[in-house]
Amino acid sequence: MVEERIISLCRKGKQEGQRQLYQACAPYVYATIKRYIWQTEDIKDTMQEAFANVFKHIKTFDATKGTFNSWIRKIAVNQALMLIRKNKQFSHLVPLDEVKTNTLGSDDKYENLSKADIEKILESVPDGYRIVFTLYVIDGYDHKEIAKLLNIKAETSRSQLARAKKWIYLHLFNNEKSKAYGLF
């Protein structure tokens, strides 16, 4: 939790407050952005954009509407998606010939899953699926919000999520009955 004192300093534009806010929130923001972008330089750039926006708009933060962490996370996610759009990386309909395959170790029950396992699988998931999956499952957006963020239909978001899960099940649990959806 970020102290109210630090937020107050930032609202006044004090550099010391901004430094303290950065130090308190940077790991969290970094972790959020890293879920969408993997290149170090891009993460760095996106973090700078995100914090620039946080400092510029901190006066609009309303503590009655949610926690500071959820506010700053939204900014970070938006910034990451903007970069993805800018680099034209986002594709919610990825041709299958671009899809990488990956295999997992011997884990066969997700109760024993670790974050590293999930991240390993997510690396192989096509961008479009991964982004919807991350937004919904990890960052807690609902389909309407995702649809708005990605300029797609809510139904598309649902189907992307279902396909992403199929993909992950398939690679995690080696379920022969699972079949990959046609992606195009």
Place this chain on the structure above:
Amino acid sequence: MDSFDKKISNLYDADQLSEQLPEGFGWEEMNGGIYEKMEKPKKKRKVFFWLFFIGSNLGLLAALLFFFSVKSKKPAGPVATTRTATVEKLEKLNPIISDQTPIEKIIVPTEKTLSNNKKNISTFKNKNTPTAISMVIPAKATNSTKTIAFLPVTKAVITSTKKAAAAPVIVFSKDIFKEQLDPDETLGNAQNNKVEFAKNLTPHIYGGTLFTSGKYTQNQLRNQHSKWLPGYYTGLEFTVLAYKNWQLNLGYEHKFAIQLFDFQNITDTIANGVAEVLTSITTNSLNGSVSEIREEIATQAVRTRNYLNYNTFRSHALRMTILRNFELSEKLSLSAGFGGSYNFLNRTQGRTIGQDENKLDYGQENQIYRKHNFGLEGGLSLAYQIGAFSLRGNFWIEKSLEYSMEPTENIRPVFYKIGLGITRSF
């Protein structure tokens, strides 16, 4: 959210607060970039928007100002007002109508407004021809004179009154002034002949063949099998300003085109499962034991797609163009021009033909084209006049600008109005 989702969510929630920053992400390394981005000027795209917005408004304002300034001069023409008043006044006194008697050229000295403006009016009459009247108007700059001749349809009145005792006064009937001596076309124009507001906002209806290009940046494979079919454009525009051979037109335009995604026997590879495969067997020759090594590999299948998807693209646009016309012959003319447009309500509607289950379900809520965009256009047009119609050979290109609030991967079509067109002017 199912149990799998919750498991992953919990994993991340528990872990994200303990995330460590890697090297190079400390405040000292990052603050320069943050402050630089805070001071970054606003994006260029806003410049385009405001340029277009201000330009359009200035154009409209100029058109309106000109319209009202010209209109306000019509009833205030000093010659027309004075003369009409004189006619009414004199007719009441004792009008003498004479269009039979030949007359000589007469100088009109008494009309105050005429003498102030240094305009001389003379009339000529011949027994066998209708009455001819001419006006000699001194040009200010050159000291030369300009004669405007015209023929009155009805009657000229030559009279003298007791009140205008000294010299004869030429009086024209009302009909002459209404039908023949339009002050805006004679004296009015002599004074205000720089730019004229086009009469009654001359409308033109036009249309022609349209070719389109535009790539879907999200997906290269789809682009390879995409092609645009010829479409059409049609519109209504008004000439609001005219100066010599220049025209400023404002109007509305509709465009229609079809984009095909033609997948005929397109094959690609898809992942369809993971299998455990025996990759090696080692036998121990001493004790006879056998060890196997199995690996999990992803299995793939080749898929063939065979379907046709077509999207209709429809747009509506507000357009402003500036044209320069070159008359090549009596019926043939060339016009060159440029302009800008605001395209709005761009609509997509996708249809799929075939048995593939994965339709490209593009629609109004799932666009692949920009819904709104600004365009810049320019080109040439060769016109052949046939009655009120002009048949055109066009070479006109419209390029969409980058400015948009929408995802950048959406298609920004380029329009080519190349080929035949037709215009009907009223």
